[in-house]
Amino acid sequence: MKNIKDRFPIFKSHPDLIYLDNAATTQRVDKVDDLLDEFNRKDNATIHRGVYELSAKATARYEQVRSKVAGFLGSDNPNTIAFTKGTTESINVVAHSFIKKRLRAGDNIVVTVMEHHANFVPWQALCKEMGCELRVASLTPEGSIDTLAFERLVDKKTKMVAITHISNVLGTINPIEQLIETAHAQGAPVLVDAAQGAALYDLDVTKLNYDFLAFSAHKLFGPFGVGILYVNPEYMGDMQPYTLGGGIIQSVSANEVTFQSYPFNLDAGTPNVSGVLGLGAAIDFLNELNRAECISHTHELANRCVVELARVKGIRILGGTQMQRSGIVSFALENIHPHDVSSYLNGDGIAVRAGLHCAQPLHYFMKEPSTIRISFSIYNADNEIDILIDSIKSLKKFWEQ
């Protein structure tokens, strides 16, 4: 992973920054910045509107990104991909534009207790509205999904299973292939929240067979404000418009309107053209990487971090040593509140996240009122763990004085 850090301009502005909040957002790679800069200066135009050259060119590039994203997920059909504002919006689109009209009172939706609020609250609200049951799959004490309990939750009344690929707090990598099989055996479509995994892990649809996949460009070294939604061709015809307005219309008269079909019925309003092109550049960067090597790098960092943290007295690490862990480690320190910890670490140039990480059900389940989260990416290095551990130790000394 040598020299990869040089590709990230933020570290030129902050050479001493130890950025360990990659689960919240990753830093932007030079390629993305360069592309955005060039587009803004030389190529700016919106899409599907003008026949003039700039607009035609922007349209072609925008549609190329659709193909690129489809290819990235192993699909040869670019029209499986819709662009949204982020993972959150992608999930809300599925909740409202797909599943809502299929729900009848007495049906159920299955999620897990480790979901980010983005993949929990939309289903909870929908179930309340439609008189359906939200079934929440529990975890083992280790922090893995209890697959047997999960199997018992899914039945013929299950209209949707929504699961995260990787927990944004525990770092657990879920056996989604197995969970998808369980759901499909009962005829339930599956949405995978891939926000945490899409950058480095292989999410090939031909192997995993998910029905919906949601992720965000800003967690793949790309720009803010762009999300991706993959929809299985089998369900594309059922996708209704989400926001109404221009850009999605087939024809409209005083009394009638007909819409374009998915994915073009989700692009209401002027889309985030530069953001989508930036996403394209981010995917080019991911395709350049040896992703297997990146995964072992982040796993090694997280595993070593767990070992070193466990040596600090009064620390509680969320999740066990047996579970499959990505580059994420969350913990709590006896007698020192997470916010006080992150404020102190900040003094040593270390950026970590403190709080509930948009995962309150998980924190209740784990009986932790709040935690500190460390999340590694490809540009982090071993010596940063040493600095982190030293800083935690010196905080403890200061606190106990």
Add this chain to the structure above:
Amino acid sequence: MKKDEFKKLYNQEVLKRNKKPYNFDADEEADVVIEAYNPLCGDKFNLYLNKEDSDIKSAHFHGFGCALSKASTSLLMELIEGRNKTEKVEKCHTYLEAEDSGSSKRLQNEVQKVFAEMKNFEGRVDCVTLSWKALYDKMKNDED
């Protein structure tokens, strides 16, 4: 926040109260229970007040929060015990005003002045006003 600033913010008054907060226990029998909650960070304290006529006979608190919110809630409990309602409202008001304006001139209590200084630390004012705001809002609403 640099290290020396951190140490200024987490001064003796804060650390002392964080370690040994005043009346830190859940008084389930209390006449009034007020919840002070910040959904952004998850800090949550219950304030337990016992009244005698319009005086606060005892003020206890319990819950979970950072050192700043815990210490400032502890200080609040110290200051309102034995006070009547008008004094209490006035106390909260001047304190919140001081946090708002960053000027501690009108505060008489030295420790309170220390807390008012925290106004200058970006992003942490909510911690030191959490319980004060909750109490103030509750008392104001009761008047209406």
